[in-house]
Amino acid sequence: xxxxxxxxxxxxxxxxxxxxxxxxxxxxxxxxxxxxxxxxxxxxxxxxxxxxxxxxxxxxxxxxxxxxxxxxxxxxxxxxxxxxxxxxxxxxxxxxxxxxxxxxxxxxxxxxxxxxxxxxxxxxxxxxxxxxxxxxxxxxxxxxxxxxxxxxxxxxxxxxxxxxxxxxxxxxxxxxxxxxxxxxxxxxxxxxxxxxxxxxxxxxxxxxxxxxxxxxxxxxxxxxxxxxxxxxxxxxxxxxxxxxxxxxxxxxxxxxxxxxxxxxxxxxxxxxxxxxxxxxxxxxxxxxxxxxxxxxxx
Amino acid sequence: xxxxxxxxxxxxxxxxxxxxxxxxxxxxxxxxxxxxxxxxxxxxxxxxxxxxxxxxxxxxxxxxxxxxxxxxxxxxxxxxxxxxxxxxxxxxxxxxxxxxxxxxxxxxxxxxxxxxxxxxxxxxxxxxxxxxxxxxxxxxxxxxxxxxxxxxxxxxxxxxxxxxxxxxxxxxxxxxxxxxxxxxxxxxxxxxxxxxxxxxxxxxxxxxxxxxxxxxxxxxxxxxxxxxxxxxxxxxxxxxxxxxxxxxxxxxxxxxxxxxxxxxxxxxxxxxxxxxxxxxxxxxxxxxxxxxxxxxxxxxxxxxxxxxx
Numbered sequence: 001x002x003x004x005x006x007x008x009x010x011x012x013x014x015x016x017x018x019x020x021x022x023x024x025x026x027x028x029x030x031x032x033x034x035x036x037x038x039x040x041x042x043x044x045x046x047x048x049x050x051x052x053x054x055x056x057x058x059x060x061x062x063x064x065x066x067x068x069x070x071x072x073x074x075x076x077x078x079x080x081x082x083x084x085x086x087x088x089x090x091x092x093x094x095x096x097x098x099x100x101x102x103x104x105x106x107x108x109x110x111x112x113x114x115x116x117x118x119x120x121x122x123x124x125x126x127x128x129x130x131x132x133x134x135x136x137x138x139x140x141x142x143x144x145x146x147x148x149x150x151x152x153x154x155x156x157x158x159x160x161x162x163x164x165x166x167x168x169x170x171x172x173x174x175x176x177x178x179x180x181x182x183x184x185x186x187x188x189x190x191x192x193x194x195x196x197x198x199x200x201x202x203x204x205x206x207x208x209x210x211x212x213x214x215x216x217x218x219x220x221x222x223x224x225x226x227x228x229x230x231x232x233x234x235x236x237x238x239x240x241x242x243x244x245x246x247x248x249x250x251x252x253x254x255x256x257x258x259x260x261x262x263x264x265x266x267x268x269x270x271x272x273x274x275x276x277x278x279x280x281x282x283x284x285x286x287x288x289x290x291x292x293x294x295x296x297x298x
Numbered sequence: 299x300x301x302x303x304x305x306x307x308x309x310x311x312x313x314x315x316x317x318x319x320x321x322x323x324x325x326x327x328x329x330x331x332x333x334x335x336x337x338x339x340x341x342x343x344x345x346x347x348x349x350x351x352x353x354x355x356x357x358x359x360x361x362x363x364x365x366x367x368x369x370x371x372x373x374x375x376x377x378x379x380x381x382x383x384x385x386x387x388x389x390x391x392x393x394x395x396x397x398x399x400x401x402x403x404x405x406x407x408x409x410x411x412x413x414x415x416x417x418x419x420x421x422x423x424x425x426x427x428x429x430x431x432x433x434x435x436x437x438x439x440x441x442x443x444x445x446x447x448x449x450x451x452x453x454x455x456x457x458x459x460x461x462x463x464x465x466x467x468x469x470x471x472x473x474x475x476x477x478x479x480x481x482x483x484x485x486x487x488x489x490x491x492x493x494x495x496x497x498x499x500x501x502x503x504x505x506x507x508x509x510x511x512x513x514x515x516x517x518x519x520x521x522x523x524x525x526x527x528x529x530x531x532x533x534x535x536x537x538x539x540x541x542x543x544x545x546x547x548x549x550x551x552x553x554x555x556x557x558x559x560x561x562x563x564x565x566x567x568x569x570x571x572x573x574x575x576x577x578x579x580x581x582x583x584x585x586x587x588x589x590x591x592x593x594x595x596x597x598x599x600x601x602x603x604x605x606x607x
Binding site: 095097100102125126128129132133135137139141142143152153155156204207208211 | 491
């Protein structure tokens with residue numbers, strides 16, 4: 001299944017960008033280490049996505065304040081914090097979705113493999129093709145079949161739609177990765193909205209995976225799901241990190257503890273603390289973090 | 299309201315029997331009054347619903363009674379004949395109406411749908427507010443004024459009446475109708491779908507066309523059909539644009555016959571057989587609108603059963 005070193009499952013959306021990123025000095029060992037153990041990964045993981053004094057605004061409201069955070073390649077980073085702390089907004093800055101809201105504004109830098117996401121080096125479309133996103137509520141396209149939903153992003157790949165056979169192959173692999181293949185393989189032509197909520201969410205994950213992103217952003221992906229579907233998505237997150245960087249926003253601390261390698265805690269738009277998940281939940285350094293994870297507020 | 303609530307929870311044993319009886323009677327009285335009122339209001343809604351659809355039923359019934367006997371195969375294939383001759387038809391007017399509606403759709407649908415997309419996308423922009431207001435004004439414009447506009451715009455410069463000018467007049471009438479329904483339908487598409495497409499790397503224009511427009515399509519088609527149905531029956535804007543034609547013509551540069559014009563001419567004539575033909579023409583006009591509606595609905599039906607609204 002891993003046809004390329006970094007676990008791409010489909011066509012390369014923008015080959016020239018990939019080759020550029022490969023030669024970027026900031027990430028020397030990313031593409032040569034196909035499979036590493038967890039300990040090796042933590043010890044010599046390379047930064048994949050770095051934010052530098054990132055600020056986000058909605059009009060006059062200052063939603064994210066001066067956040068410096070580094071996400072390492074093939075790790076799961078969880079962002080936790082009480083409602084309204086800016087964690088979703090922060091996540092949406094990483095793939096330039098924040099700016100699609102009227103009146104929204106970003107300043108500061110986001111570096112993706114050393115390239116500036118907000119500079120002239122990448123445009124929003126390119127950024128979003130490499131940094132996939134899954135939302136809180138499932139968003140299957142209601143007019144498309146299950147297959148076409150998964151292939152929706154491929155349609156717009158540079159160089160046009162891949163051949164039918166290639167698309168079918170990518171769809172199958174993406175659905176398998178999203179643990180939906182067994183349930184969907186006999187009705188790929190059926191409406192995507194006929195699936196259950198949990199299946200729809202896995203379909204949306206498959207849709208993001210079909211683009212073979214380097215990073216996948218999960219914005220409270222299990223908030224609208226039942227416990228069984230939640231468990232499936234969490235297992236999926238664990239699988240995904242062998243291929244890509246995962247950033248998950250969650251208001252569920254148990255979930256953060258279960259799936260993530262590192263955890264970041266945000267409060268009123270500021271990054272309070274970031275540490276290895278184990279350390280964060282056993283020996284938090286900041287008083288506020290301790291108060292939050294022991295349930296004294298939030 | 300407050301009078302009703304305190305009684306029920308009091309145990310019966312603790313209340314002297316006469317009082318309990320009186321309370322029970324009062325309760326039953328109120329219940330009966332509510333039932334009667336409920337039945338009355340339900341009856342009223344039924345009555346009003348019937349009243350609302352009654353005109354259409356009468357019109358259809360009368361059209362069928364007066365016109366159905368004259369809707370023969372030759373009515374569709376023959377040209378109008380002089381008074382007194384039997385077997386005349388409205389072939390030219392039927393084709394003419396189809397041509398005019400075709401031109402109107404080519405003018406009205408792209409502009410209307412495009413403007414609707416714009417209004418839905420740039421909801422609060424000053425230009426959007428202006429366009430929305432002007433569109434409503436245009437919608438309220440008397441259709442005869444639209445005819446004068448098309449006459450000034452196309453008939454005068456060209457020098458004679460033409461199918462093109464009639465089609466444009468009808469097309470301009472369609473624009474505000476299509477614009478506003480398109481805007482409303484697109485607003486019904488959840489913003490989360492737009493975000494999902496953008497997050498996949500869709501460009502803004504592609505998101506609008508392939509995701510939002512496609513999802514809103516059944517509603518937009520319904521709006522477009524209402525517009526087509528409305529202009530198909532318009533007479534006033536055609537009086538000095540398409541003008542009408544007693545002969546066979548499908549040329550866009552020549553005057554062209556149209557069912558409403560033909561119905562008008564025949565209806566105000568003093569001849570009984572022309573009156574009958576006018577009824578038949580009206581019946582055919584309604585049927586054409588119905589067929590167009592059904593065909594378009596069929597063409598845009600969801601692949602997955604009932605349309606997603």
